[in-house]
Amino acid sequence: MSAILGSLREAMSGLKPKERQLARFILEHSGEIQHLGITELAVRSQTSAATISRFCRALHFAGYSEFKMKLAAELARQPVLPVYRDLSAGDPLPRIVEAIQANHIRSISDTTRLLDTRELKRAVDALQRAGKVDLYGEGTSGVVAYDLYLKLVRIGKPATAFTDPHMQITSASHLSSSDVAVAISYSGETPETADALRCAKESGATTISLTKYGATAISAMADIRLYASSLEEGMRRGDMASRIAQLHVVDILFTSLISEDYGWVPKLERAYDMARKYRNDKGR
Numbered sequence: 277m278s279a280i281l282g283s284l285r286e287a288m289s290g291l292k293p294k295e296r297q298l299a300r301f302i303l304e305h306s307g308e309i310q311h312l313g314i315t316e317l318a319v320r321s322q323t324s325a326a327t328i329s330r331f332c333r334a335l336h337f338a339g340y341s342e343f344k345m346k347l348a349a350e351l352a353r354q355p356v357l358p359v360y361r362d363l364s365a366g367d368p369l370p371r372i373v374e375a376i377q378a379n380h381i382r383s384i385s386d387t388t389r390l391l392d393t394r395e396l397k398r399a400v401d402a403l404q405r406a407g408k409v410d411l412y413g414e415g416t417s418g419v420v421a422y423d424l425y426l427k428l429v430r431i432g433k434p435a436t437a438f439t440d441p442h443m444q445i446t447s448a449s450h451l452s453s454s455d456v457a458v459a460i461s462y463s464g465e466t467p468e469t470a471d472a473l474r475c476a477k478e479s480g481a482t483t484i485s486l487t488k489y490g491a492t493a494i495s496a497m498a499d500i501r502l503y504a505s506s507l508e509e510g511m512r513r514g515d516m517a518s519r520i521a522q523l524h525v526v527d528i529l530f531t532s533l534i535s536e537d538y539g540w541v542p543k544l545e546r547a548y549d550m551a552r553k554y555r556n557d558k559g560r
Contacts, residue, residue, distance in 0.1 A: 279386045279505055280347050281306055283335070283489040295331050298323045302347075310348035314340045334491040336501065350389060376516065383517040384524045386505030390489050391528070398500045400532045402482045403428075406456040409435035410481070412444045412472040413460040416515040420486075420522040421460050427530040430547045431540040444472035451481035458484045462504065462518040464492020473497060486525055488518070502529075 284299045291299055301321035302309060309317070317340075318325045328340050337343040367375075403409060409428060413421035418439035425437035438444040448457060457476030461469045464487030474497060477483045485498035488505070495501045504521035534540045 279390045279489060280335075280343075280350055282386065282505065286488070287490045294323050294327045295334075297321060298327060298331055306347065306351065310344055312344075335489075336491065336495070379517045380520045383505050383521040387503070387521040387524050390503045390505060391525070392502075395500055395502060396528065396532065399484050399502060399529060400536060402456050402484065402500060403433070403529065403533055404537060405454070406482070407434065407454040408451065408456075409433060410444075410447050410451060410455065410457040410472075410476060411435060411437040411460070412448075412457065412469050413437070414439060414441075414466050414469055416519050417460040417462060417466070417469070417522065420519060420526060421458070423523060424458070424460075424526045424530070427526070430544055431534065432543040432547075433540075438472070441468035441472070444468065445475050448472050448475035448481070449479060451476050451479040453480040453482075455479075455481040456484060457481045458486065459494050459498065460486045460522060461492075461494050462488050462515065462522065464488055464490070464494045466494070470494050470497070486522060 281303055284303055288296055288299055298317075298321045301317075301323075305320075312320065314325050314328055317323075318328055321328075332338075332340050332343040335343065337346065411421040411425050413419070418437070421437040421439070425435050428435035436447065438447060451457060455476075457473055459469050459473040464485070470493050473483050473485065473494060477497060477499075482500070483498045484500045484502065485492075485495045486502045486504060487495045489503040495503075502525055504518060504525055534544065
């Protein structure tokens with residue numbers, strides 16, 4: 277299933293009745309959508325052109341034409357990949373190994389197809405210019421925020437990862453227009469993370485979100501929106517595939533940051549040399 281269709285399936289329960297009816301039709305007739313005009317789709321799905329337009333904008337498309345074009349492109353280039361596999365108590369070790377591998381491969385592939393290179397470039401440029409970077413995340417997303425913090429520190433970029441809600445707000449309140457705040461939340465609805473990003477935005481900082489694909493509270497308020505794959509039902513257990521998807525985006529961001537400005541490379545090398553000098557010399 278394409279990343280767009282996967283996000284529709286996951287968002288189904290939170291949609292209004294007519295939007296749910298439209299989403300169900302699209303899921304059942306995805307291969308036909310590229311051949312349907314908005315009026316014909318409205319008739320066949322028993323909805324309306326206005327509902328379709330609102331639905332597409334809620335998914336961050338400019339309109340139905342863009343939604344139809346991107347869905348068709350996704351379906352055309354969709355590779356043959358392992359499907360997401362759920363696990364049950366008592367599964368044998370070989371099945372667990374195969375399932376985790378399949379889920380991680382699919383998660384990375386789906387996330388890559390969701391990446392908008394224009395938004396990615398804007399995020400890289402914002403991080404490049406930032407005087408200071410705040411990173412907000414809770415739970416597993418906090419681990420991802422900390423991973424990005426470790427990377428930024430290695431090139432001398434002032435950054436801090438916050439998982440404590442009070443410290444998130446405290447730091448966000450002191451940001452300025454020269455700073456960047458990154459909110460990481462798979463659901464896109466974590467209240468504490470949303471509050472921190474809202475505070476950062478009020479302080480004038482450029483805001484970046486990394487959430488699941490689709491309309492969420494956190495992505496709606498962000499200046500720059502990045503997405504990780506929406507997982508098949510059942511695969512949220514342990515947040516394993518979502519963590520891999522988010523880390524995939526973080527790795528792309530960091531590598532792009534260095535690629536755009538080789539001035540970061542000497543700093544990265546110096547950090548490595550100093551760590552080796554002061555740690556390896558002590559037998560660590």
